[in-house]
Amino acid sequence: MIKVAVVDDHEMVRKGIISYLVTEPEIDVVGEAKSGNEAIKLVLEKRPEVVLMDLLMEDGNGIEATREILQHEPNCKIIIITSFYDDEQVFPAIEAGAFSYMLKTATADEVVRAIRKAVAGEPIIEPKVANRMMNRLRKQEKKPHHDLTERELEVLMCIGEGMNNQEISAELFIGIKTVKTHVSNILSKLDVADRTQAAVYANRNGVIKTNKH
Amino acid sequence: MIKVAVVDDHEMVRKGIISYLVTEPEIDVVGEAKSGNEAIKLVLEKRPEVVLMDLLMEDGNGIEATREILQHEPNCKIIIITSFYDDEQVFPAIEAGAFSYMLKTATADEVVRAIRKAVAGEPIIEPKVANRMMNRLRKQEKKPHHDLTERELEVLMCIGEGMNNQEISAELFIGIKTVKTHVSNILSKLDVADRTQAAVYANRNGVIKTNKH
């Protein structure tokens, strides 16, 4: 019997997954959790071999939970099942030690197969996600803005909010000349032409956290 | 018996909803669909009283499907169940004639209650969504960029991509002076100070469609 735990803040999703996992003879659903913290407790208690984990949850995220769980149970296979495949979700999850990465569009068969593969030591990566991973490896390994200094990142966030140099200087308690220096460095590091493009970059690449969902 | 149809592109979500709807004696799940087009066919065939509809689906969206369905079956109650409550999702859905609006964080009880209420003619609106509706009604009834002209909207999209006036003039085959005129009008209509803030606005308020799922 493979012991499986289901973590998702949506009751309907948990019930959906469980409803067809219970029909599998070799799979035993040992518990469910609706948050990262609950998941950690659940895993320490029931010690499942496999955890199906949603990334986007109300309290904190599934990424921290994944990291935490693997710290205590390194052999636990965590399968991410989420709706998104943008870079800001995928890569932190992989880094945190997630074993497989699937989308919620997956069918019942695919989920069951992923669980069996996980126990056998074979990860399953969603094709669309795999594509992104290839691109990342091919292109640059990391986002351009990763070689910005702390201060430059702060300035970039201000630019991303639409501030001008005057406002940024007031916000960060530095001179306008200094702001200009930072801006110039940011533009050349991000390889963009002006602050407008930098603002677009910031808003599209997760430098600014928008509060959707 | 209340005839209910379930529309969602995620199999696990459909199964999850159905798994506890079938335990309700008065509810009869007459079918499920995984896309907008399937949903329309399904409704025309089975004529359910209530449709549980996801908004974000792979083929087209649930909003068009909602509109289409109500054109043929005006008495059908469509309950939106989705993960998001941002303006770009909610208001088009309401305008399309959705009856209730719930989030996927809803519990089994809440869904069942929403179905019964729908049949009785009472809509259920998720509190967080209701808040946004109140704000919309109080503040402005519609987004500032809704009174931009066609041409101004095109220019705004260019700004949102980070183009400068020169590039916009080449893109739209108009003079730079004309671009400047449009930009000035856009800035005053959106009530922002410069093109950078306009670009931020465009990227945050759905003027630019990003390809995240």
Add this chain to the structure above:
DNA sequence: TTTTTTCTCCGTCTCAAGACGGAGGAAGCT
């Protein structure tokens, strides 16, 4: 200790941005 990185600031210079006002033509509405 020396070297490198980072943050800070200065002056100069060029140019795109944007405000302001004016204007002609086309299309649609009353």
Add this chain to the structure above:
DNA sequence: AGCTTCCTCCGTCTTGAGACGGAGAAAAAA
């Protein structure tokens, strides 16, 4: 026929943006 809206373009003028080069101080790495 008038009126309004929209798109187009013009000139002028002010100012913020950004490039370029230089530089001092502090902190971290070598």
